[in-house]
Amino acid sequence: MKKHLYEEVGLTYDEYKMIVEILGREPNELELNLFGVMWSEHCGYKNSKAYLKNLPTKGGHILQGPGENAGIVDIGDGYAVCFKVESHNHPSAVEPYEGAATGVGGIIRDIFTMGARPIALLDSLKFGNLNDNRTKYLFEGVVAGIAGYGNCVGIPTVGGETTFDPVYKNNILVNVMCVGIMKKDKIFKGVAQGVGNSVFYVGHTTGRDGMGGATFASTDLTAESEEKRSAVQVGDPFMEKLLLEACLELFQTDAVVGIQDMGAAGLTSSTCETAARAGTGIEIDVALVPKREEGMNPIEIMLSESQERMLVIVKKEREEEVYKIFEKWGLHAVKIGRVTDDGMLRVLDNGKVLAEVPAKALAHAPAYVREVKEPAIIKEAEKFDVYSIPQPNDLNEVICKMISNPNLASKEYIYRQYDHMVRTDTVIRPGHDASLLRIKGTKKGIAVTIDSNGRYCYLNPYEGVQLVLAESYRNIVAVGAKPLAITDGLNFGNPHYPEIYYQFVKTIEGMKVACEYFETPVTGGNVSFYNQSEEGAIYPTPVIGMIGRIDDIEKAVDISFKNEGDLVAVIGK
Amino acid sequence: MLKAEIFVYLKKSISDPPGIAVLNSLKSLGFDNVEKVRMGKYIVVYLNENDIEKAKEQVKLMCEKLLCNPVMEEYKFNISEE
Amino acid sequence: MLKAEIFVYLKKSISDPPGIAVLNSLKSLGFDNVEKVRMGKYIVVYLNENDIEKAKEQVKLMCEKLLCNPVMEEYKFNISEE
Amino acid sequence: MKFGVVVFPGSNCDSDCFHVIKDVINEDVEYIWHDSDEKLTGFDCIILPGGFSYGDYLRAGAIARFSKVMPRIEEFAHNGGLVIGICNGFQILTESHLLPGALIRNKNLKFICSDQYVKVVNTNTPFTNLYTKGEVINLPIAHGEGNYVVDEETLKQMIQNQQIVLQYCDKYGNVNDETNPNGSILSIAGVCNKEKNVFGLMPHPERSSEKILGCEDGKRVFLSIVNFLKSR
């Protein structure tokens, strides 16, 4: 049976009918594709947003909560910290090096679009058992990819966490967090404000790479996954470095009104989201987009996920400044359109209208609440009696076994491959509870950590996520800093299974309670569903990235014993 | 002894940042008529083997198993006496 | 349009860590009769040029100036119609 | 005393070097953009910092060699000016033939970022005169292509001219295969030219120049330069 066109772009019949109603007519093929990507799980948060809005997102320190490219927290003295976590699971499962590398690139762009200078990266990695050959290949590739990208851009990867468990064998998790620093009165947003302002395309050229990436991230991983992707995205960290410097230089002028990364769904998401946020419309001409391949059609141009590109909204008559700065850095900067007042995303090709859809309708996918069912394991786990495990006879043997387990062993093999010292701010390096960065010119520092515990969350998602938050909290406190806020990467299986959706819902509930208790609001994050292969779903794996502030960096403490003869004490229950 | 010269190169659809970097650099050195550059690997494998047909099969296997990543790359090779 | 296939490889006297790594991997995959592996670069340059002789001279220059570092590398190339 | 820090588009240790010169040893310092072909007047020492100059996809430093600023740096060096290349800067200096040899992939094929003991084998240079001969210091490394290679003939001459300045070692000063992180010939970590005014090293002295970062061993590289210039 032939699939309907709407099915091919990942929409249901009901969604198709909604689109017809919104437009008052049948969508054409390009329009249908725009809806397809924007209403995908990856871009539209269809199955998560009804619950995400329950999370605590406000508090004294929060300058920017969820909804922008990244969240921002005030740390005093006029400074603010911008941070966010992002997943790149499916791309990394298919091509570990490039998948992980482009994941790093994406999250870095999210940070500097807000006006912040990225100062640190952290990674949370989940693989199958290391004695499996494919897993070894994925592990080596992912670590090399993160190193290859982060090291080249010159942002230190200062911490992370790594777990090996058979449950992640066919669906590895690669979550990356980036932290940036900025002056708190210099925040930039992804808004297409000011009718008549110019819409600029800057950065790398557009190719066919990563076509349909958002849709790819919104389905289970199958044997055909590789073929579904018309091409793997390849990162160009050097280009990213240029883009980073050029954008930060551009922000020094006041010519910029808004800016957004062309991440998943590239031009489509960046145009409709900036317009939707500002309540304006946007009109672009795909013929003007710098391309690196011949014969690309408008659908390909609108959906391409080529890396290292940005959409910048520039004040009328200030275009010259943009051209000058991007020329200095050897980058493309092309005016491809303008901000309009009609609320539409209008796509032209050499002036001819190809698509015309309300930007808000594209940017705001329908929200679903799915059926839930408590997984049997939760009741079973409650019955488990710890004391049923016999005391081991030989504790030495147990210790040796424990420290030789890859999950507990030192992760130096990994973080040695990451430049964790560049920028000379890393006061506490990886290998400790949290890492600590100084802020030159002040006495302040920022503590950062990223944590998760899939197994706990599997046994009880509500309690599990709270334990994860508590771990992050301890890590921050243990270096002498005060926890401020979190970002969350929520990794789950297919939300259409009631047990999985239950895990998701309970995770949000648990997180809400813990965030309120610890006074660490959520500033943003990422949801990755469909982490599932023929062999089943991964553990529910919420990844928590937490930051803290220390006012006197000299007072920081680390994990190592200092002097012979010092007293060793255990505190707590 | 046989010598296999193996060429591993990116599929057409895959972007090639190193190739673009070299292209730009060649242009700035004044090589104006360079249109495109693609970067790949040149792998020379010396085989303790006399039968060219057998060697061909082996090299094909090496490429498929290790040397070439079929998600992004393609390969070709030729075999000669050393 | 002409296509230049350029091969840049390490001098015999220079050690080749990637080559050794590939050799070991091939052996551990059971390719016992592999004697040696050397890794180099395969650079394809497309030239807007019809004169093969002219192209040869240009490519030679590209290699000497940029593509090959004579301290450690050598090169060869062939040119064909695209 | 005035330092210049060259900025290639992919440099990423430029601001670290700038910071050490300005805020740690309190000397004058200025950035020099890669695209500038102005004569380098008024500078006493030029720093080529670490990073990935132009992406370094072909060979580290290969493309940087052709930037507009390089002829100026060559001219500066030929006139006796001090030039120090750190990490990527070292790679650029070898590609430009201001220093002998070349740097290839690390033996283990991986990027290595770590503290590293190195031994100062030649203190008779503008860059190491405040160390004692044979002293073991901690200079962090962070590179994927730091494996120094050079042909035998050149190596012989280098030894004769005392151009080998730093060698990788362990905390007791042992120099051997086990204490060599990247496979460099003779565990070479840093070399200078015959005239001793151009110095290249893979380790990052700017990363161990402040107590807050755990170690100050690297600071004396910069202080040596100042010391040399003052007594000149």
Ligand SMILES: Nc1ncnc2c1ncn2[C@@H]1O[C@H](COP(=O)(O)OP(=O)(O)O)[C@@H](O)[C@H]1O
């Ligand atoms: N993938 C990684 N990238 C960078 N650093 C890592 C990674 N995995 C672990 N680390 C670092 O290794 C140290 C130990 O990690 P982990 O075993 O998770 O610590 P703990 O069990 O104390 O939480 C931490 O400092 C952490 O930052």
